Amino acid sequence: MDAKLACFMVLICVTSPSSAAKQLVCNISYDDQLMDRMIMTQVKVETILSEVRKTEERIxxxxxxxxxxxNQQSExxxxxxxxxxxxxxxAxxxxxxxxxYNLNDASAEEGQILRFTTTKFDKGSGYDSLTGIYTTPVAGVYQFSVQLYIANGQWYFFxxxxxxxxxxxxxxFDDAGSHYGSQTATGTAVLDANTRVWVESELSFSGNDFFLGHQHRAWNSFSGVLINTIN
Structure with a gap:
């Protein structure tokens, strides 16, 4: 409310002989003060509402x-x-x-594939006992072993x-005099799937190269195992 008007009203309230006039002026002054308070309250409420909206936006x-x-962590x-x-x-x-095991022939010519006729086990179904050839079912690192029971005094390259x-x-070679010797060789290779592997004779003396007796005690054998796969 204007300061001059307020002073004028107060002056009327003090100097006016009419109590009704005094009451009217005082009521007007009270209403103006109440209005000022309401306006101030509204301003405060709007300020609070503005802060609430900002807080909601931040949240x-x-x-x-x-x-x-x-979502990013979930992905x-x-x-x-x-x-x-x-x-x-x-992995x-x-x-x-x-x-x-069980060789089908006691002697082998140069270039001949050794055929082991009895399959003890074949996980992966790769060995063919009719041909003596093993076919790798998967690509990987393989280890192959050959054990041969060499005839008395014989040399055999393969x-x-x-x-x-x-x-x-x-x-x-057998250097045991009048006895036969069993020997083993092992080779490792990285091979693709469907690779054919076999044991091939290179050079030998004439006559019997291998001792085929006592198969229940000593085998002529060909074996292999997958060590690890490769992509």
């Missing part, structure tokens, strides 16, 4: 950021879980192994090989 922004981070977790699943599957090496490369070259 909403924080919630949106939290949802975004949560990262899903990706990590898939990577762990893929790693677990790749599992399938059971691939075979063992064949390979473990594929169509593309030689895995192992070696020679066995």
């Amino acid at each position: 909403q922004s924080a919630l949106d950021n939290f949802r975004q981070e949560l 990262e977790y899903g990706s990590l879980r898939q990577e762990m699943t893929d790693f677990k599957e790749s 599992i090496v399938p059971t691939v192994a075979f063992l064949a 390979h473990i090989k594929t169509e593309e490369k030689v895995i192992l070259k070696t020679v066995f």
Whole structure:
């Protein structure tokens, strides 16, 4: 309310002889004061409401950021879980192994494939006892072993090989005098799936190269095992 008007009203209230006039002026003054208070209250309420809206906006922004981070973490977790699943599957090496024994012939000519006619086990179904050739079911690192029971005083050169490369070259000989000797050779190779592997004779003396008796005590054998797979 204007200061001059307020002073005038107060003056009327003091100097006016009429009590009604005094009461009227005082009522007007009270109403103006009440109006001023209401206006001030409204301003305060609007200020509070403005702060509330700002707080709500900040909370909403924080919630949106939290949802975004949560979705991102969920995606990262899903990706990590898939990577762990893929790693677990790749870390599992399938059971691939075979063992064949019992040679079909006591002597072998140069270039002849040794055929072991009895299959002890064949996990992966790769060995063919009719041909003596093993076919790798999966790509990986393989280890092959050959054990031969060499005839008395004989020398025998042979390979473990594929169509593309030689895995192992070696020679066995019996120096036990009147006894026969059993010897073993092992070779390791990285091979693709469907690679054919066999034992091939290179050079030997005439006559019997291998002792085929006592198969229940000593085997002529060809074996292999998958050590690990490769992509």
